[in-house]
Amino acid sequence: MKKAILFISIFLVISFLGACSETTSSTNDNEDKTSQSEEAAKDKKEGEKEEKPPQPYKAVKPDEDANPLKEKMTEEELEKMPVVEAHGGKRKRMIPVGETLVNGAKDQTDGPLKDHRLVMYYGHPNSTNMGILGEMEPEALMKNLKEQTKAYSNADPERPAIPTIELISTVAQRNPGPEGKYYHRTSPEQIDEYAKLAKEHDALLMLDIQLGTDSVLNQVKLIEKWLKLPYVHLAIDTEFHVGEGETPGINLGQVNGREVQEAVEYISKMVEEQNLPDKIVLVHQFMDEALTNKEAIKPTDNVEVALNYDGWGPSSTKMSLYRKFVRNEAVQYGGFKVFYKKDEPVLSAEEVLKLDPNPAIINYQ
Numbered sequence: 001m002k003k004a005i006l007f008i009s010i011f012l013v014i015s016f017l018g019a020c021s022e023t024t025s026s027t028n029d030n031e032d033k034t035s036q037s038e039e040a041a042k043d044k045k046e047g048e049k050e051e052k053p054p055q056p057y058k059a060v061k062p063d064e065d066a067n068p069l070k071e072k073m074t075e076e077e078l079e080k081m082p083v084v085e086a087h088g089g090k091r092k093r094m095i096p097v098g099e100t101l102v103n104g105a106k107d108q109t110d111g112p113l114k115d116h117r118l119v120m121y122y123g124h125p126n127s128t129n130m131g132i133l134g135e136m137e138p139e140a141l142m143k144n145l146k147e148q149t150k151a152y153s154n155a156d157p158e159r160p161a162i163p164t165i166e167l168i169s170t171v172a173q174r175n176p177g178p179e180g181k182y183y184h185r186t187s188p189e190q191i192d193e194y195a196k197l198a199k200e201h202d203a204l205l206m207l208d209i210q211l212g213t214d215s216v217l218n219q220v221k222l223i224e225k226w227l228k229l230p231y232v233h234l235a236i237d238t239e240f241h242v243g244e245g246e247t248p249g250i251n252l253g254q255v256n257g258r259e260v261q262e263a264v265e266y267i268s269k270m271v272e273e274q275n276l277p278d279k280i281v282l283v284h285q286f287m288d289e290a291l292t293n294k295e296a297i298k299p300t301d302n303v304e305v306a307l308n309y310d311g312w313g314p315s316s317t318k319m320s321l322y323r324k325f326v327r328n329e330a331v332q333y334g335g336f337k338v339f340y341k342k343d344e345p346v347l348s349a350e351e352v353l354k355l356d357p358n359p360a361i362i363n364y365q
Contacts, residue, residue: 052110055277056231058202059116059160060146062153069098069156069353081356084316085323094327095357098158102330102357111278111304112162112204113333113360118280119149120164120206120363122337124171125190131365132340133167138197141165145203148364155349156358164204166363167194169223172210172240172248182212182248183240191226198231205232206282211241212248216259220266227267228274234267235282235308236260238290254289257296264303271302280304282335282361285325286311299332306361308335312342315351322355335361 070078080091094103100117101107107114121141123131133141145163152161169191170183177184191207198205207226209219216236226232241253260283267279281303285291291307299305307329309322318336326334336352336359352362 053230053275053277055110055112056199056202057112057162057204059162060149060153062150062157062160066154066157068158069358072155072350073097073354077354081323082319082354085319085327085355087320087323093356097353098156098358100159100333100358100360102327102332102334105299105330105332107299107304107332108301109278109299109304111280113280113304113306115159117152117156117159117161117359118164118204118206118361118363119145119152119161120166120361121145121148122166122168122208122363122365124168124186125194130168130171131166133165133194138193142197142201142203146201151349152353152362155353159358162204163201164206164363165194165198166206166208166235167191168210168237169207169226170209170211170214170219172212172237172253174247174249177212179212179214181214182242183210183214185222191223195226195229195232199229203231205229206235206280207232208235208237208284210237210248211253211255213242213244213246216241216255217262217266220263224270227270227279228276230277233280233282234263235284236263237284239284239286252287252289255283255291257291257293260291260297260305264297264300264305268300268302278302278304280306282306282308283331284308284310284337286321288325294329294331297331304333305331306333306335307331308337308361308363310335310337310363310365312337312339312365314344315347318343319355322359326359327356333360335359335363337363337365339365 078097081093121132123133125133127134149161149163169186173182173184195205207223238255239253240248241255242248242251264281307326309325322336334357
């Protein structure tokens with residue numbers, strides 16, 4: 001009898017332990033499934049966060065018979081930069097033909113410059129002296145701009161070009177003006193007009209700030225309303241940023257790279273908070289003194305940065321200075337400005353694209 005009771009007791013203990021084991025195993029399985037489900041939900045959420053809104057532009061399509069840029073250049077041109085760009089130095093290319101990122105740079109954005117280039121018309125609608133925008137009515141402007149843009153799409157069909165309006169949104173003045181900061185604001189109505197024009201033509205709008213004695217960041221905040229539009233970007237005219245007691249147009253201005261970086265980071269945060277397509281910050285420079293501390297300028301995951309050489313005169317000198325300011329003092333992308341009435345000669349799209357590296361932005365004045 002005692003043996004029977006002992007056997008039954010052992011059987012009950014084993015059964016109990018088995019049941020506990022099954023319960024624990026079931027619990028662990030459920031926990032594993034819950035953990036996997038939570039991890040999948042987290043991955044999905046992160047994936048959704050990384051997905052960015054589409055860019056709101058249409059590049060100008062090249063002609064069907066347009067040949068890739070590499071096929072139109074000689075072996076020497078593919079291996080070496082133009083003689084005038086080298087300015088007596090070594091001519092070996094730093095960047096292969098067709099690529100626009102400067103040496104060592106990366107682009108973590110989904111911005112316009114990643115697979116395209118910008119062709120821009122620069123100026124102010126109230127002035128014929130400040131660029132093309134003051135010389136043409138808006139619709140005629142867009143017609144000419146698209147024709148110039150197509151020249152670049154045909155020159156390099158693997159990187160179609162986007163028509164872009166570069167509108168001066170704050171104009172440097174030689175008197176203190178209503179703000180006391182030696183600049184005059186372009187009227188909101190005019191900015192709205194050109195923003196609408198860009199949107200209707202699937203183009204981009206670049207708002208240019210000339211600063212006066214104001215700070216870069218404060219100027220950015222003045223145009224923040226338009227920068228929140230998905231097709232509007234920022235340009236900084238460094239030469240017009242003067243110190244207290246100085247006058248734009250008389251004294252050469254200067255911007256420290258730290259100020260540019262403040263603007264880059266401010267816009268980068270705006271892109272995230274407003275769920276905007278990635279942006280561009282373009283920085284103009286034509287002399288060493290106009291932009292200092294370049295190493296402080298860093299692109300972000302939401303903002304592409306381009307340095308634009310915008311001097312006028314003999315094209316050979318301009319190409320040499322592009323090497324100095326853009327190629328050799330790299331940030332991310334390069335830009336090159338062409339003056340229809342002041343350059344000697346005016347370079348063709350094919351000639352501009354022989355530069356090392358190929359400019360990602362070409363603006364016309």
